[in-house]
Amino acid sequence: MKNKNWIQFVESFILLPVLTISSQMPAGSISQAVLNIVDTPSVVSLEKQNITVSDLLALNDAKDQELKDQKVKAEAIDAYFREHDMPLAGFGMKMVEEAQKNDLDWRLLAAIAVRESTGGKFECKKVENNAFGWGSCKIGFKSNEEAIEIVAKNLGGNNPNTARHYEDKTTKQILRAYNPPSVVPRYAEQVISIMNAIGVADEEVVTTPKAA
Numbered sequence: 001m002k003n004k005n006w007i008q009f010v011e012s013f014i015l016l017p018v019l020t021i022s023s024q025m026p027a028g029s030i031s032q033a034v035l036n037i038v039d040t041p042s043v044v045s046l047e048k049q050n051i052t053v054s055d056l057l058a059l060n061d062a063k064d065q066e067l068k069d070q071k072v073k074a075e076a077i078d079a080y081f082r083e084h085d086m087p088l089a090g091f092g093m094k095m096v097e098e099a100q101k102n103d104l105d106w107r108l109l110a111a112i113a114v115r116e117s118t119g120g121k122f123e124c125k126k127v128e129n130n131a132f133g134w135g136s137c138k139i140g141f142k143s144n145e146e147a148i149e150i151v152a153k154n155l156g157g158n159n160p161n162t163a164r165h166y167e168d169k170t171t172k173q174i175l176r177a178y179n180p181p182s183v184v185p186r187y188a189e190q191v192i193s194i195m196n197a198i199g200v201a202d203e204e205v206v207t208t209p210k211a212a
Contacts, residue, residue, distance in 0.1 A: 070096050070100070071093075073096045073106045073199065074092035074093035074096045075092065076092070076107075076199035077092030077107070077110045077199075078090060078091075080114075080197065080198045081119050084119060086114070086118060086120055087120035088110070088113055088131060088144065092110070094145055095148055098148050098152035098153075101152065101156075102152045102153055102155065102157075102158055104152060104156050105171050106202060107195040107198045107199055107201075108174070108191075108195065109151060110194075110195075110198055111191045111194035112132050112151075112175075112191055114194045115190055115194055116133035117131040117132070119131070120144070124137035126138070127140030127141075128140040128141065131144065131147065132151045134147070134151050134154075154166060155178070157169070165177045171192070171195075172188050
């Protein structure tokens, strides 16, 4: 059991120098599986970079916190959709993930969907799965997931064909490019108001740890 736990510990971090293992356990008790893991090129490379177990623990903690923040944001979106009986309830996490990938405010995609189609209730009729009014309702998608991915990629300035409209812009500037004031007066302000109704901005998101 002791050897099994040790192997699981090494496998979970994929990082323990041979000398460290040897100093803690008799050589004969170290399984070949552990030796194989430690001798892999990736582990040797990490050792050369002086990455320690403490570093990995810190990375794991950061990853855990990031996941908690994502869940809080996704639930805020889904709760808003559910409260208003909107079909896109359940897509909160996808919106949060794609917003993060494309350096967008986590509330932006949800708020645009609310403004354009009441969260999917009145999505584009002539094409499928377009709750964002993307392409003036002339472009359809295979699924809501694909729609979220493509709209996020474009708004984030990561599509070379549309980057000139959205790249390196604030949320308000993105919205004014999406629907200029000359076309839809106060569109940006309306979407931002919905964003604020969904939740607080990124830097204000705080997760409260559960009581022990």
